[in-house]
Amino acid sequence: MALKPEELLATIDYLNPPKTGWMETPNDFSPGRWPYPAKPDLHRAMGFKHAHEWKADEKDWHLPENWKQIISEGFKARLDKYRSFKVFMDVCVRCGACADKCHFYIGGGDPKNMPVLRAELMRSVYRADFTTAGKILGKLNGARVMEEDVLKEWFLYFYQCTECRRCSLFCPYGIDTAEITMMARELLHEVGLGINWIMEPVFNCNRTGNHLGIQPHAFKEIVEFMCDDIEEYTGVRINPPLNEPGHEVLFITPSGDAFADPGIYTFMGYLILFEAIGLDYTLSTYASEGGNFGLFTGADTMQKLNAKMYSEAKRLGAKWILGGECGHMWRVINQYMDTMNGYIQEGSNLTTPRNPITGTVFHNAKQTKMVHITEFTADLIKHGKLDLSPERNNHLRVTYHDSCNPARGMGLLEEPRYVIKNVCNNYFEMPPQTTREQTFCCGAGSGLNTEEIMEIRLRGGLPRGNALKYVQDKHDVNMMACICALDRATLIPVADFWAPGVQITGVHEMVANALNLKGQKKREVNLRGEELEEV
Amino acid sequence: MNAFYGLFIVCALALAALVGVGGGGMTGLFAVAIPYAAVAIFVVGFALKVMCWAKSPVPFRIPTTGGQQKSLDWIPYARYDNPVNSRDTVVRMILEVLTFRSLFRNTTAVLGKTPDGKPQVGYFSEKWLWLAAILFHYSFLLIVIRHMRFFTEPVPLPIQWLDWADSILQIYSPTLYQTNLLFLAGLGWLLARRLLYPQIRYISNAADYFALFLIIGIALSGIYMRYVAKVDIVSIKQFTMSLVMFSPVVPKEIAPSFFVHLFLVCVLLAYFPFSKLMHLGGVFLSPTRNLPNDSRIHHHENPWNPKIKPHSYEAYEDDFREAMVEAGLPVVKQLEEEA
Ligand code: HEM
Numbered sequence: 001m002a003l004k005p006e007e008l009l010a011t012i013d014y015l016n017p018p019k020t021g022w023m024e025t026p027n028d029f030s031p032g033r034w035p036y037p038a039k040p041d042l043h044r045a046m047g048f049k050h051a052h053e054w055k056a057d058e059k060d061w062h063l064p065e066n067w068k069q070i071i072s073e074g075f076k077a078r079l080d081k082y083r084s085f086k087v088f089m090d091v092c093v094r095c096g097a098c099a100d101k102c103h104f105y106i107g108g109g110d111p112k113n114m115p116v117l118r119a120e121l122m123r124s125v126y127r128a129d130f131t132t133a134g135k136i137l138g139k140l141n142g143a144r145v146m147e148e149d150v151l152k153e154w155f156l157y158f159y160q161c162t163e164c165r166r167c168s169l170f171c172p173y174g175i176d177t178a179e180i181t182m183m184a185r186e187l188l189h190e191v192g193l194g195i196n197w198i199m200e201p202v203f204n205c206n207r208t209g210n211h212l213g214i215q216p217h218a219f220k221e222i223v224e225f226m227c228d229d230i231e232e233y234t235g236v237r238i239n240p241p242l243n244e245p246g247h248e249v250l251f252i253t254p255s256g257d258a259f260a261d262p263g264i265y266t267f268m269g270y271l272i273l274f275e276a277i278g279l280d281y282t283l284s285t286y287a288s289e290g291g292n293f294g295l296f297t298g299a300d301t302m303q304k305l306n307a308k309m310y311s312e313a314k315r316l317g318a319k320w321i322l323g324g325e326c327g328h329m330w331r332v333i334n335q336y337m338d339t340m341n342g343y344i345q346e347g348s349n350l351t352t353p354r355n356p357i358t359g360t361v362f363h364n365a366k367q368t369k370m371v372h373i374t375e376f377t378a379d380l381i382k383h384g385k386l387d388l389s390p391e392r393n394n395h396l397r398v399t400y401h402d403s404c405n406p407a408r409g410m411g412l413l414e415e416p417r418y419v420i421k422n423v424c425n426n427y428f429e430m431p432p433q434t435t436r437e438q439t440f441c442c443g444a445g446s447g448l449n450t451e452e453i454m455e456i457r458l459r460g461g462l463p464r465g466n467a468l469k470y471v472q473d474k475h476d477v478n479m480m481a482c483i484c485a486l487d488r489a490t491l492i493p494v495a496d497f498w499a500p501g502v503q504i505t506g507v508h509e510m511v512a513n514a515l516n517l518k519g520q521k522k523r524e525v526n527l528r529g530e531e532l533e534e535v
Numbered sequence: 536m537n538a539f540y541g542l543f544i545v546c547a548l549a550l551a552a553l554v555g556v557g558g559g560g561m562t563g564l565f566a567v568a569i570p571y572a573a574v575a576i577f578v579v580g581f582a583l584k585v586m587c588w589a590k591s592p593v594p595f596r597i598p599t600t601g602g603q604q605k606s607l608d609w610i611p612y613a614r615y616d617n618p619v620n621s622r623d624t625v626v627r628m629i630l631e632v633l634t635f636r637s638l639f640r641n642t643t644a645v646l647g648k649t650p651d652g653k654p655q656v657g658y659f660s661e662k663w664l665w666l667a668a669i670l671f672h673y674s675f676l677l678i679v680i681r682h683m684r685f686f687t688e689p690v691p692l693p694i695q696w697l698d699w700a701d702s703i704l705q706i707y708s709p710t711l712y713q714t715n716l717l718f719l720a721g722l723g724w725l726l727a728r729r730l731l732y733p734q735i736r737y738i739s740n741a742a743d744y745f746a747l748f749l750i751i752g753i754a755l756s757g758i759y760m761r762y763v764a765k766v767d768i769v770s771i772k773q774f775t776m777s778l779v780m781f782s783p784v785v786p787k788e789i790a791p792s793f794f795v796h797l798f799l800v801c802v803l804l805a806y807f808p809f810s811k812l813m814h815l816g817g818v819f820l821s822p823t824r825n826l827p828n829d830s831r832i833h834h835h836e837n838p839w840n841p842k843i844k845p846h847s848y849e850a851y852e853d854d855f856r857e858a859m860v861e862a863g864l865p866v867v868k869q870l871e872e873e874a
Pocket residue numbers: 093094095172173631632633635638668672675725743746747750812814815818
């Protein structure tokens with residue numbers, strides 16, 4: 001990233017939009033403004049048609065000959081399948097209440113990143129193709145015909161939306177631009193346009209069970225490696241079951257946590273927690289992915305990838321599923337999973353989850369049979385089932401980032417806070433307009449966590465980064481906790497850029513650092529292997 | 536430019552009515568044919584649009600959750616921002632429709648500096664849009680209800696009360712309705728912000744200005760009739776009642792300004808079902824607001840659920856069996872069985 005924070009800020013000008021109207025403003029495909037196209041073989045392998053080589057900065061995108069027809073028919077089909085889509089195409093009054101709610105607009109100032117205009121990119125075509133007034137009045141009524149430049153514009157701006165739904169919270173009609181982005185991305189896939197940063201994880205997840213393409217034996221090695229570290233740091237040896245039938249709980253977490261810092265510390269955190277309470281659980285390599293990049297390509301792919309969760313729970317005979325810290329994973333579980341894949345539960349052992357340690361019945365998961373790890377841990381703490389030494393986290397001054405999906409697609413707000421406040425002594429909230437349901441995206445959700453668009457990500461990260469800087473200056477905050485595996489990767493550059501000196505952690509890393517295990521040795525280092533001060 | 540188009544079209548429409556009724560001798564058209572047609576288009580168009588929306592299913596429950604979920608018993612949850620039952624969802628909808636609650640949340644993002652000169656993004660509460668929208672919509676509603684005195688005989692008491700209450704200030708003659716002022720104030724701000732704020736100007740198209748100018752035109756022509764031209768209310772009522780009885784008679788005494796007013800209202804009615812004004816119906820059908828957040832609790836049926844199967848465990852094991860056995864992972868089929 002060549003720009004410095006002050007230089008980047010200086011480029012933002014809300015008050016002077018381009019001189020040309022938005023329909024006339026040309027697309028800018030400079031390097032760094034678009035994610036790399038999906039490899040055709042992966043695109044094809046996942047069942048998408050019209051896979052082909054193309055590059056966003058070349059004039060010819062090699063679209064299929066009848067692409068206009070494909071888009072138009074696909075558009076119609078989706079209007080007939082989703083009431084949300086149809087209503088959202090019709091009712092926007094362009095009041096602009098959503099405009100400055102989007103992190104990409106706040107951090108960039110490009111009017112096409114106002115949710116209202118992002119959606120208009122599609123609505124304009126809708127009006128020309130499907131409405132009487134648009135057909136008669138044309139541009140006066142905000143209609144325009146589909147052309148190659150319009151399609152390119154879709155690609156440009158629907159891959160600058162992280163489907164965070166912040167706009168939807170403020171819209172008087174609840175218009176959810178995320179919903180429109182999903183439709184646009186589905187249509188783009190139909191004419192062979194996708195991005196590799198999403199397609200490759202999707203392909204991997206389908207075959208190997210997780211986005212990162214970790215094969216079963218390697219997954220086992222990674223887990224053992226983490227257990228080695230845990231043994232070294234705590235003196236307790238853990239041997240987590242893998243792919244074993246007959247356990248009460250199947251635990252599924254995003255594979256990002258099995259892969260890189262600081263996610264692996266969170267994974268170690270889960271394992272320590274389960275050991276401490278003696279949970280009867282198994283991990284699975286076949287369902288070793290909590291996240292679901294299918295959500296970012298289309299509903300069918302999402303369903304296909306998600307179906308492994310119930311299938312594996314059924315195969316292993318688990319009674320319920322415990323889910324790890326991940327953002328979009330929980331949007332899928334909370335709002336889609338049972339609806340699309342609930343039928344797989346039939347004939348399984350799945351029942352309403354009950355915490356075996358506290359006896360709490362999770363009535364809120366009666367249908368999905370799936371509990372969020374912070375719901376679970378909050379319940380354990382509330383019942384005094386964890387032996388905690390929060391002073392081991394005294395060197396941390398912690399704030400908490402609500403991930404978009406658990407916040408606005410679920411409402412998981414208090415559980416993680418309750419857990420954090422019980423495992424560390426210094427906790428500070430960021431300003432209220434940037435947290436809870438009003439939280440800001442990390443700038444790289446919905447599959448945009450790819451390096452080549454780093455400037456866009458950092459711009460989108462401005463609201464979060466700035467709020468973080470605020471608590472860093474005010475309260476010496478040095479750690480931002482989150483419950484999302486993507487965040488654990490994407491917030492690092494955001495913090496390094498906007499609030500250098502703040503580190504990122506998962507909630508269960510802090511839980512495990514505070515948690516005492518039976519038979520442990522003196523805890524002199526934390527899960528990162530860093531010396532702890534004498535406490 | 537877009538604002539100009541909007542204004543121009545509205546002026547042209549007003550002029551058309553004036554000319555048509557004045558010199559053109561088309562009073563029958565403007566007084567009878569167009570009003571009936573406009574009402575018919577409004578009713579049928581509105582119904583068709585709502586049915587068209589309703590025809591598309593709601594495959595998933597996708598409420599935007601605006602507060603704490605209901606999970607553990609001891610965590611208080613945001614009943615109306617994150618409802619899990621129909622009752623609370625209805626309350627959420629009522630608050631949304633009657634108080635514009637989402638709009639009330641509105642903030643404005645400002646790029647500024649902290650006292651010590653560091654750049655800072657600030658978010659300030661911005662209630663003007665909400666206020667203007669509330670003023671405009673409620674005045675509109677009251678004005679429509681007040682107008683019912685032209686279409687009923689005898690005028691029902693509640694409408695008479697409303698009329699009395701609305702002119703309670705007892706100033707000017709004929710007495711001034713407060714709603715008229717509030718209505719224009721609301722509309723004025725909605726228009727001004729489109730013209731003044733560069734961001735809002737950038738997103739506004741001609742149709743946005745058209746709707747505003749059309750309604751302003753209706754309001755101004757109404758006010759002109761009442762306070763300037765002082766049109767003959769008795770004969771107008773005779774006329775409107777004759778429309779209601781489906782035996783239209785157009786008294787000679789009616790001033791042309793009335794037909795301008797009437798024609799603009801007809802245009803609004805006929806335009807309504809084809810425009811963004813349909814948000815009136817759409818807001819009730821918005822799946823991010825009108826559904827409880829309960830798909831973890833109850834099964835929601837998607838009528839077109841494709842039931843796509845995952846890449847099966849068997850296929851997965853076939854793919855990796857050797858490595859799995861070597862790593863000591865349990866397998867269903869042993870290596871020798873495979874052959
Ligand atoms: C029920 C919930 C409703 C909500 C939340 C709502 C909200 C809004 C908002 C926020 C605007 C935007 C103002 C702007 O243009 O900047 C607007 C415009 C408008 N609304 Fe509503 N409205 C509702 C119902 C209605 C109803 C029942 C009518 C009946 C006539 C109506 C008629 C209009 C009209 C004519 C405009 C145009 C003003 C413009 O184009 O700017 N609305 N509404």
